[in-house]
Amino acid sequence: MDLFDSLKDKIGGQDKTIVFPEGQDPRILGAAIRLAKDGLVKPIILGHEADIEKTAADNNLDASGVLLIDPETYPEDKKKDMLDALAERRAGKNTREQLADWLKDVNYFGTMLVYMDQADGMVSGAVHPTGDTVRPALQIIKTKPGVKRISGAFVMQKGDERYVFADCAINIELDAAGMAEVAIESAHTAKVFDIDPKVAMLSFSTKGSAKGDMVTKVQEATKLANEQAPDLALDGELQFDAAFVPTVGAAKAPGSKVAGHANVFVFPELQSGNIGYKIAQRFGGFEAIGPILQGLNKPVSDLSRGCNEEDVYKVAIITAAQSVK
Numbered sequence: 001m002d003l004f005d006s007l008k009d010k011i012g013g014q015d016k017t018i019v020f021p022e023g024q025d026p027r028i029l030g031a032a033i034r035l036a037k038d039g040l041v042k043p044i045i046l047g048h049e050a051d052i053e054k055t056a057a058d059n060n061l062d063a064s065g066v067l068l069i070d071p072e073t074y075p076e077d078k079k080k081d082m083l084d085a086l087a088e089r090r091a092g093k094n095t096r097e098q099l100a101d102w103l104k105d106v107n108y109f110g111t112m113l114v115y116m117d118q119a120d121g122m123v124s125g126a127v128h129p130t131g132d133t134v135r136p137a138l139q140i141i142k143t144k145p146g147v148k149r150i151s152g153a154f155v156m157q158k159g160d161e162r163y164v165f166a167d168c169a170i171n172i173e174l175d176a177a178g179m180a181e182v183a184i185e186s187a188h189t190a191k192v193f194d195i196d197p198k199v200a201m202l203s204f205s206t207k208g209s210a211k212g213d214m215v216t217k218v219q220e221a222t223k224l225a226n227e228q229a230p231d232l233a234l235d236g237e238l239q240f241d242a243a244f245v246p247t248v249g250a251a252k253a254p255g256s257k258v259a260g261h262a263n264v265f266v267f268p269e270l271q272s273g274n275i276g277y278k279i280a281q282r283f284g285g286f287e288a289i290g291p292i293l294q295g296l297n298k299p300v301s302d303l304s305r306g307c308n309e310e311d312v313y314k315v316a317i318i319t320a321a322q323s324v325k
Contacts, residue, residue, distance in 0.1 A: 029052065052068055149181065183234060
């Protein structure tokens with residue numbers, strides 16, 4: 001079964017609501033209309049009603065099946081409830097005046113809809129830079145208990161092959177604890193996509209074949225991850241060939257349950273992760289789905305500003321699937 005067919009089955013009948021703060025963009029509006037028509041999610045589109053109606057008219061789109069919310073004309077009692085909830089969440093870090101200004105921003109407004117359980121997730125970034133999507137999520141939704149950072153994973157798909165690569169998008173440098181955290185969160189992401197996770201902690205060394213601070217970090221990360229998630233199939237440090245190729249894995253890491261069979265690949269820092277997924281995408285012909293933000297209490301997804309309508313459609317499906325318990 002195609003990856004997205006399985007995700008559609010997962011979210012079908014769940015009535016998941018996804019908020020799109022950039023409703024004036026034709027890619028967003030077109031994807032939201034498709035999602036509603038296909039019965040996959042209930043979209044909420046944010047923006048000025050006149051702008052959204054113009055976008056619909058200019059692109060021959062019928063937006064009658066999606067809920068439009070203009071933050072400027074949102075009912076005053078609901079605005080007050082939202083401001084009260086935000087003030088409580090920020091716990092004195094900002095004045096009410098500052099927070100009221102925040103809520104004029106569609107990304108903050110959309111994030112609050114998710115925080116207040118009026119939406120199950122948010123998809124943004126077609127127009128705004130990554131920081132404008134991620135910052136409100138970190139300030140309001142925050143990370144899961146015990147998780148100190150978010151990270152960015154890609155699902156790499158070609159035919160029946162599916163793999164998770166992380167962190168390829170967020171953390172420039174990771175210490176051992178951070179790498180362990182990314183590994184465990186990446187295993188959770190794999191399960192969203194019906195991948196039974198076998199996690200490889202990648203290095204230029206396999207089981208002590210080389211020495212150095214980078215190798216030591218991956219060894220320590222492997223130890224921490226195994227302590228924190230003892231039931232997870234995870235091993236390291238492994239070179240990519242030892243992690244991926246069964247004959248090489250058997251030769252370099254005999255007895256490992258992961259070596260030669262890994263499907264979740266955790267890179268030691270962003271540089272190698274970003275290069276690695278792009279090599280798989282461009283040389284290997286894999287579709288790179290993501291980045292998928294990991295570690296948040298509730299799902300928020302950041303689009304590339306170069307995305308198309310199909311990308312938005314797929315990311316919304318992923319976001320809805322992340323919210324399924």
